[in-house]
Amino acid sequence: MNSRLLKVDMHVHTHPFSPCSTTTPHEAIEAAINAGMDVLVFTDHDTIWLGQEIDELQQWAGGQLRLLAGIEVSCLEGHFLVYGLDKVDGLRYNMPVKELIGIARRREAAVIAAHPFRFSMECGNNCYQLDIDAVEVDSSNTSQTAQALAVKLATQRNLPRIYASDAHCPRDVGSYHTLLSGPIDTIADLVREIKNAKRGYVIPK
Ligand SMILES: [Zn+2]
Ligand SMILES: [Zn+2]
Numbered sequence: 001m002n003s004r005l006l007k008v009d010m011h012v013h014t015h016p017f018s019p020c021s022t023t024t025p026h027e028a029i030e031a032a033i034n035a036g037m038d039v040l041v042f043t044d045h046d047t048i049w050l051g052q053e054i055d056e057l058q059q060w061a062g063g064q065l066r067l068l069a070g071i072e073v074s075c076l077e078g079h080f081l082v083y084g085l086d087k088v089d090g091l092r093y094n095m096p097v098k099e100l101i102g103i104a105r106r107r108e109a110a111v112i113a114a115h116p117f118r119f120s121m122e123c124g125n126n127c128y129q130l131d132i133d134a135v136e137v138d139s140s141n142t143s144q145t146a147q148a149l150a151v152k153l154a155t156q157r158n159l160p161r162i163y164a165s166d167a168h169c170p171r172d173v174g175s176y177h178t179l180l181s182g183p184i185d186t187i188a189d190l191v192r193e194i195k196n197a198k199r200g201y202v203i204p205k
Contacts, residue, residue, distance in 0.1 A: 005179035006038040010070065010190065011081055011114065011139060011164030012173055017044035021168040028173050029061045035174025039184050040065055043072045043081050046093050051086070068187050072114055073100055078123035081136065081164075084109030084191045101131050110191040112136055112162055116153060117146035124149055128157065134194055135159050139166035139176050160197035 013021035014028050023031070025042070032040040042049055049069035058067045070083040075097040082104055085091070090103050104111045110133040117124035118141065127135065135154040138147045154161045167173040180193040 004182070006182045006184055007036055007174070007177050008039040008041070008180050008184065008190070008193075009035075009037050009165050009167070009174050009177040010039070010041040010083070010112075010162065010194075011043050011072070011136065011166045012040060013044055013072075013166070013168050014042055017042075017047040017049070018168070020045070023167065023170050023173070025057055026060065027170045028167070029057065029065060029067065031167075031170040031173035033061070033064050035177075037065060037174045037177060038182070039068065039180075039190070040173070041068045041070050041083070041190065043070045045072050046074055046088075046091070047071065048085060048088055066184060068184075068190055070187070070190075075100055077126050078116060078119055079114040080132070081112040081114045082109050083112075083194065084187055097126070097130060105131070108188075108191065110134070110194045112194070113150075113153075115139060115142050115146065115150075115166065117149040118142065121149075124153060127153055132159065134162045134197065136164055136166075137161045138163050140172045141166040160194065162194070162197075 014025045015021045048071040054069050073080050077097045112134045113127045113132050114136050116127050137150040163176040163178050165172045165176045184190050
């Protein structure tokens with residue numbers, strides 16, 4: 001039914017769940033609609049929105065935008081975006097990434113390396129051995145050098161390239177996004193499309 005590709009920003013931080021973000025959830029929704037996004041995914045640091053809270057925000061957003069919730073987990077080895085977990089049981093700050101991946105696999109969630117070369121080469125190079133589903137290759141938070149290394153990682157691993165804003169302020173929401181096939185109405189739909197994606201497209205601001 002939905003044959004066109006959907007614009008998905010799957011890496012956005014809101015305040016106060018992400019203290020480093022200045023964006024309220026309502027501001028993020030407005031900014032995503034203004035940027036033409038079809039799907040917006042909140043990925044706050046080590047915090048996941050409850051379905052009920054998302055349902056209320058979805059009602060506020062109306063029919064123009066699908067709102068979903070993932071999480072950005074701070075692991076010992078770096079940051080990883082996870083989609084498909086409905087609670088944070090078993091997740092903890094600075095956990096080993098292999099433990100996180102084990103939890104994600106049991107729940108059929110998707111795991112993406114976020115800005116893998118932002119913190120250190122070691123962080124990104126670790127991803128050559130990890131059972132991840134995709135690589136975030138560009139964002140508002142990624143240098144050109146880190147972007148090139150992430151593209152190389154995705155290419156060598158034959159993993160989908162994800163473009164996402166990593167927005168911490170309203171103007172960045174939607175500035176980077178991935179085009180995915182639809183329909184995407186649930187987090188399970190998003191997980192399926194991430195795993196099916198062969199390539200992403202970037203449309204910088
Ligand atoms: Zn991060
Ligand atoms: Zn982030």
